[in-house]
Ligand SMILES: Nc1ncnc2c1ncn2[C@@H]1O[C@H](COP(=O)(O)OP(=O)(O)OP(=O)(O)O)[C@@H](O)[C@H]1O
């Protein structure tokens with residue numbers, strides 16, 4: 001039973017069930033992630049992707065099952081898990097620097113880590129700006145910096161780039177990739193963009209609604225072992241995209 005430490009996953013999740021108001025929304029979801037691994041979660045709207053992320057982030061404890069990070073059961077939010085949402089969710093009254101350092105509390109913007117992160121996300125001169133002075137892409141860069149501030153082992157991202165234009169999106173994808181690879185941070189990315197999932201990830205998980213309740217379950221896993229840096233037009237990615245579409249197509253009913 002005692003597995004050697006190097007073989008234990010960073011994240012080990014078993015959710016027997018998660019209900020909202022008596023309705024099952026997650027049904028037997030198991031998920032393992034290795035340290036530094038990048039995994040995407042795709043699936044139709046309402047199948048439970050954000051719910052799963054909230055459970056993993058420790059923001060929702062009302063479920064049956066367990067979330068184990070580095071062999072320790074999680075009982076609530078942890079500095080070892082950073083979260084990045086679709087919208088940057090910056091505090092409008094705090095400067096960019098204070099927003100980045102917010103995991104340490106309000107007004108910690110002078111910490112050297114902030115300058116380091118702002119340089120890494122390409123905003124070295126933005127520290128004194130207020131969120132209202134930022135473009136959407138800049139604001140999401142600040143949110144990425146904040147997500148990495150506490151040097152988490154795992155970053156959870158819920159449709160992080162869906163509110164920006166296509167070019168900004170590609171730049172942010174490359175930025176995220178370079179940052180998590182450099183820091184060996186694992187990332188779980190919820191996205192509706194199959195190309196994004198395949199470009200970024202080591203594995204793509206397809207969540208689908210099952211049974212009468214339509215509760216989410218992980219139905220398919222696609223391993224992407226194409227070397228990085230990847231060519232977005234790589235033939236293998238196109239083939240894997242076909243597999244994902246096929247998996248999604250099985251869900252399309254006559255409606
Ligand atoms: N706070 C809540 N209270 C009650 N039901 C909820 C709550 N949050 C989500 N749900 C329900 O749980 C199910 C899963 O929602 P969830 O937001 O996890 O889906 P999703 O896969 O993230 O969808 P999308 O792709 O549209 O973001 C949906 O049926 C939703 O209506």
Ligand SMILES: [Mg+2]
Nearest residue numbers: 049050051158
């Ligand atoms: Mg969602």
